[in-house]
Each structure stands twice: as structure tokens, then as C-alpha cells.
Amino acid sequence: MATAGRRAIVPMIERYHRGYTPHPDHFPRQDGGIRVENSTRAARRQAAAVFAAIETVLTPYVGRNMASTAAAAQCRRLGLEGASFAEGDIAKLVDRLGLGLKVFLGEARTAEVLATIRNAIAALPEAP
Amino acid sequence: VNQHARNVVLFWVPLTLAVAFFVGQGMAPEATFYASFSPTAISWIGSLPKVVLPGLAAVWALAVARRFERGNAARSGWGMTSAGLFGLFLGQLTLLYFYAVGQTDVFPSIGDLFFVAGCVVLVIGLVLLVRGYAMSGLLSVPARQLVGVAAVSAVAAASLVVPLLLPIARATAPPLEKALNLIYPSLDLLMLIPAVLLTWIAFRFRGGRIAAVWTALAAGVLFTVAGDILWGYFSNLDYLQLGPLIDAVYILAYGCLAASLLYQRQLIAS
Numbered sequence: 001m002a003t004a005g006r007r008a009i010v011p012m013i014e015r016y017h018r019g020y021t022p023h024p025d026h027f028p029r030q031d032g033g034i035r036v037e038n039s040t041r042a043a044r045r046q047a048a049a050v051f052a053a054i055e056t057v058l059t060p061y062v063g064r065n066m067a068s069t070a071a072a073a074q075c076r077r078l079g080l081e082g083a084s085f086a087e088g089d090i091a092k093l094v095d096r097l098g099l100g101l102k103v104f105l106g107e108a109r110t111a112e113v114l115a116t117i118r119n120a121i122a123a124l125p126e127a128p
Numbered sequence: 129v130n131q132h133a134r135n136v137v138l139f140w141v142p143l144t145l146a147v148a149f150f151v152g153q154g155m156a157p158e159a160t161f162y163a164s165f166s167p168t169a170i171s172w173i174g175s176l177p178k179v180v181l182p183g184l185a186a187v188w189a190l191a192v193a194r195r196f197e198r199g200n201a202a203r204s205g206w207g208m209t210s211a212g213l214f215g216l217f218l219g220q221l222t223l224l225y226f227y228a229v230g231q232t233d234v235f236p237s238i239g240d241l242f243f244v245a246g247c248v249v250l251v252i253g254l255v256l257l258v259r260g261y262a263m264s265g266l267l268s269v270p271a272r273q274l275v276g277v278a279a280v281s282a283v284a285a286a287s288l289v290v291p292l293l294l295p296i297a298r299a300t301a302p303p304l305e306k307a308l309n310l311i312y313p314s315l316d317l318l319m320l321i322p323a324v325l326l327t328w329i330a331f332r333f334r335g336g337r338i339a340a341v342w343t344a345l346a347a348g349v350l351f352t353v354a355g356d357i358l359w360g361y362f363s364n365l366d367y368l369q370l371g372p373l374i375d376a377v378y379i380l381a382y383g384c385l386a387a388s389l390l391y392q393r394q395l396i397a398s
Binding site (some may be wrong): 028060061063067072096100104105106 | 333
């Protein structure tokens with residue numbers, strides 16, 4: 001059982017480090033491990049905390065002004081609303097930001113930035 | 129911090145010294161300091177940065193273009209920018225060659241072919257970059273706002289056509305020489321449009337590393353425009369006192385273009 005679990009997780013870690021976008025239910029922990037959520041109940045994060053995490057990571061690259069507006073603009077485009085976001089929606093939001101960032105930062109740097117954003121969001125407490 | 133300090137020491141300090149040298153010469157040509165340099169030495173001090181900087185910028189732009197994956201809008205933009213800068217490099221190299229063989233007053237020359245082609249390709253590169261960024265989805269601005277900024281800058285550029293080009297058109301000069309003196313400022317005015325758009329984009333990214341790239345690029349284009357306009361007046365109207373100032377402006381222009389590529393290269397290096 002444990003061996004089967006390891007076989008499932010290790011390729012996922014490798015794909016993650018190559019810039020692979022994990023399944024919304026499989027988010028990396030800050031310590032580098034992978035937390036596998038129960039797929040029947042997707043975790044949610046506070047929208048304000050998600051925005052703050054994105055803004056913190058993006059500010060050195062795009063400036064505070066663009067960092068604060070970019071995530072909000074992408075949310076509008078994706079139709080995301082409410083005080084909290086499901087992890088699947090967060091994954092879509094981060095991917096969407098990556099599409100824009102690639103033109104400015106290139107694929108390799110964008111993958112690094114997105115990984116940092118995902119880690120920062122994964123470290124946030126779940127919304128009640 | 130280390131990277132910033134290295135940029136300042138290895139790039140900005142030598143560039144500032146070169147620019148200051150010619151600004152000083154323009155303001156006080158009779159100063160004792162300048163008497164200690166032979167005219168040949170001064171010419172080499174002016175020529176070398178004008179060859180090295182666009183050459184460096186072209187190589188860095190090519191390296192940047194290759195770092196973007198195929199299909200990325202920035203790849204073609206930076207690729208064309210590299211080709212344009214390479215044209216400017218070849219133009220300056222031609223001038224340096226003529227100077228080295230003792231032909232100091234060669235205008236027009238094969239170098240002008242490189243300059244004109246380089247400027248045209250550079251304009252295309254800048255337009256491709258602006259288009260790529262506008263379509264990236266990160267700039268949350270409506271397309272009509274971008275078109276509005278482009279239209280305003282086009283009107284501003286058009287308003288400069290008569291005051292800038294009329295004195296050159298009226299001056300007596302051989303036809304090819306006069307044509308080139310009209311083509312350079314015309315291309316520059318065309319280049320002003322993407323430069324204004326780049327400045328506008330840079331403003332939206334203020335405080336971030338992306339803004340440094342675009343601010344330097346837009347400044348490089350604006351100083352190139354200023355240098356070409358000064359050159360047009362200098363060449364056609366015999367304003368001899370503008371010589372050192374033109375050198376300073378061109379060195380600053382190529383320096384800013386190279387700086388933008390240096391920053392972009394450092395930005396995308398993972």
C-alpha cells in the first residue's frame with residue numbers, strides 16, 4: 001500500500017519540478033512534500049489571502065500596481081467571485097497568470113515564479 | 129544586490145564617463161583637459177562605444193530571443209530587435225573602418241544602407257514586442273486604449289514632421305545626401321510611436337524589473353531619435369558645435385538599448 005503510494009507521488013514530484021501543473025487536489029506543501037486532498041471535498045482558500053500571496057511573489061517582477069491588478073483582472077475573466085476560491089479555481093487562476101507572464105519572463109523563469117506562487121498559496125490556511 | 133552592483137560598476141559607470149566626456153567637450157571645448165587629447169584620440173573615444181554597444185545589444189537580444197520558446201510572441205520581437213541592432217552595429221563598424229583608413233568625411237556610404245535597414249527592422253521588432261505584450265493578457269487594458277495611445281503618439285510625431293524636415297528639405301545638398309537626411313528623422317518619428325507605447329507599458333509595470341527593461345529600451349529609442357535629428361541639423365546646416373553633443377547622445381542611446389537587453393537577459397535567466 002505504502003509502496004503503491006510512493007510510486008504515485010514520486011513521478012508527480014518530478015513533473016511538478018519540470019513546471020507541470022499538479023491536479024487541483026494535489027498541492028505541494030511548503031516543506032516540499034505533496035499533500036493529497038480527499039477528492040470528494042476540494043479545499044478552499046480565502047480570496048484576499050490568495051491575492052496577497054500572488055501580489056507578494058509578482059511585485060519584484062511586475063511592480064506593486066500591476067501585481068495587485070493582474071490577479072483581480074484574471075479572476076474577472078475567469079468569472080471567479082466570492083470570499084474564497086476552490087483549489088481548482090486557484091490552479092486555473094495561476095495558470096492564466098502564467099500565460100501572460102511567459103511573454104515577459106520566458107518559460108523557465110515563469111515556471112519558477114508560478115511554483116513560488118503555488119507554494120505560497122499551499123501554505124495558506126484553508127478557508128472555513 | 130550583487131547583480132545590481134556589477135551592472136553599475138561594469139556598465140553604467142563606463143557609459144556615464146564616456147557620455148560626460150563628450151558633454152563636457154560640447155560645453156567647454158577649449159578646456160585644458162581636452163587639450164591633452166589629440167583629435168585622433170577623441171575620435172577613437174567616440175567611435176569605440178558606438179560600435180561596441182550596439183554590437184553587445186544585438187548579441188544579447190539574440191540570446192534573449194533564443195531563450196523564449198517557439199510560438200512565444202516575444203521571440204520574434206526580440207529576434208527582429210536583434211537584427212535591427214545588428215544593422216546599427218554594421219553601420220557604425222563601416223564608419224569606424226572609413227575613419228581607420230583615413231576617410232573621415234564619407235557621407236553617404238554603404239554604412240547608411242545598414243543604418244536605414246537596421247532602423248526599419250528595429251521599428252518592426254518594437255511593434256512586434258508591443259503587439260505581443262498587448263496580447264499577453266497580463267496588461268488589463270482595453271485594446272482601444274492602446275490604439276488611443278498609439279494614435280496620440282502618431283499625431284505628436286506627425287506634428288514634428290514640418291518643423292524638423294522643412295529646414296533639411298530646403299537646405300542645399302546632393303540629392304542622395306538630402307534624401308538620407310530626410311529618411312533618418314522620418315524613420316525616427318515612426319520609431320517614436322512604439323517607443324511611446326513602450327514607455328506607457330513600462331509605466332504600468334513601475335517598480336518591477338520588467339519596467340527597467342522597457343524604460344531603458346524606450347530611452348534608447350528616444351535618444352536615437354534625438355541623435356538622428358541633431359545629426360540631420362549638423363550635417364545639413366553645418367552646426368559644427370553640435371559634434372560632441374551628437375557623440376554623447378548616440379553613446380547614451382546605444383548604452384540604453386544595450387542596458388535594456390542586459391536587464392532582459394538577467395530577468396529571464398532562471
